[in-house]
Amino acid sequence: MSRVPAPGVLGRAGLVVGSLGLGCAPLGNLYEPVPEQDAGDTVRAALAGGTRLFDTAPRYGNGVSEQRLGQVLAEVPRSEVVVSTKVGYRLTDGGSEPDFSYDGTMRSLERSLERLGLDRVDIAHVHDPDHHEREALTGAFRALVDLREQGVVSAVGAGMNQSGMLERIVAQVDVDCVLLAGRYTLLDQEALTGLLPACEARGVGVVLGGVYNSGLLADPRPGARYDYRTAEPHRVAAALAIAEVCDRHGVPLKAAALRFAWGHPAVSALVVGARTAEEVRENLAMAQTAVPADLWADLRAAGLLPREVPTP
Template sequence: MRYKELGHSGVAVTDLAFGAAALGNLFTPVGDDEAAAAVDAAWNVGIRYFDTAPHYGLGLSERRLGAALARRPRGEYTVSTKVGRLLEPLAEATGDDLAQGFAVPATHRRVWDFSADGVLRSVEASLERLGLDAVDIVYLHDPDDHLDQALREAYPALERLRSEGVVGAIGAGMNQAEALTRFVRDTDVDAVLLAGRYTLLDQKALTDLLPAAAERGVSVVIGGVFNSGLLADPRPGATFDYAEAPADLLERALELKAATERHGVPLRAAALRFPFGHPAVASVLVGARSAAHIRDAAAMLDHPVPGPLWRELLTTGRMPAGTPTPHGD
């Protein structure tokens, strides 16, 4: 794995990152042993950047990730977590959390809170669940509907934590490029985490976010490169952004698959490699619920992707003209 510094923070990340949402039982349960094996497999293929959040399984992802990393040398890995949702315990579990996407008992309720105090409380609770004294990266998590408070209160609190050494790097993580561009332009974030908006099917981030990040020296971590499944296995019924893919998007994905396979490249490999064509991109975040999943992701990232494939995608209009592409292998 290659390493890259996030902005000017001194915090390094590997080009492939482990997204730990599935360790919080995203959609379906994952056993403790299976979760630990997935982290072990990530470590064995060289991944040293792990991302989690309180939201993922009402803290289960953080607890499992912390336990799996506890026996690793602390200076050898990077962990990011997020703030914006506080977990308040309920008097008793009331059903499950599947309405929020996680197959866990509903032992807590999420409370949106982008106040300075909310940031401090969230980081303190995350450190306890992770079993750490400090966290490497903290992102403001999905502040879409709380943007003013996040900029006015939460962001300055993160700046203070960074200056005190509790946090190494700070940023924001969202599923949209527009608001992240505001963070890049108007604050001193080290990095932003963008999910689903810089992929082989969706290049919205090219309009403003990625150019602004490159200009200001802010790193971009890209998540959702498979657009929740469509670019991993395009077929009828496949999902795009967690809903059944429309027919036109499915057709585009199948065309991309046919093109990549003509060049001897699995579509997954091209999807993983594509974001690295832009110089602002530091890492690609892949969610995994098993050792097999993360080993496959590492193998796909390592798969040669020849220059003629990228040229075909550009000349045939399957990607917009001028889209930066990785160097051919």
């Protein structure tokens, strides 16, 4: 039987982040509005449950997520939390525009600090540079490395929904960590053969987001989201088949999804989003749920999990 992993230490940056962090995209009204009180209660519930890592970004609600997070974190000692935000997009009245330049990165982080009410952040990620790789390498990352030397950020990273570019970034940039969303889950192990071994070899910390794949691994059904869109039928079928194996073992699918993501030795921590205090408490309970080794064996036997994938 397994237990919740020990508190994670994020790569060579040495930041103690805990095993389960709070993803703050929902606090920026992702998919549906979140009342101000609910947003605050969500962050307070995470703090009460021992959460240390809080991940946000300017694009989450056009600055709303950062503002809401900062208001609550002002209530606790700064040393008790690890704050992660992102750069790469300039906020506009209508949303945001990509800006991975050196100067744009400096301005972006300055404004994030204002919204958060902080004088430094622990982790600054370059956010989704999918179509701007060259500019990010010559501009945004260079700026963040300079800010790290100045003590404004403690760790430099990159946050993306794909592993291929992250692998190239790890090879070319002096990053401390990466945030990978949705590409190492029970449904998708894209990062297994490239990114995760590269990070492990270089001592780069890995934080996984999207371990429920936008909801399909939380509530598998037709119409559920996968990668921020309505899931295709074959994805729904795979999630339902995994859920059936979990049911036979008396294990909630959410608990198995969390436990699986912790199973790779390169992974330091997970961040899971929540929009209410109740969702936070449920995620914390799922993190404490034991998962028997036979469940992983049955998933492999059913062809639902590749045999080479490490499990807890």
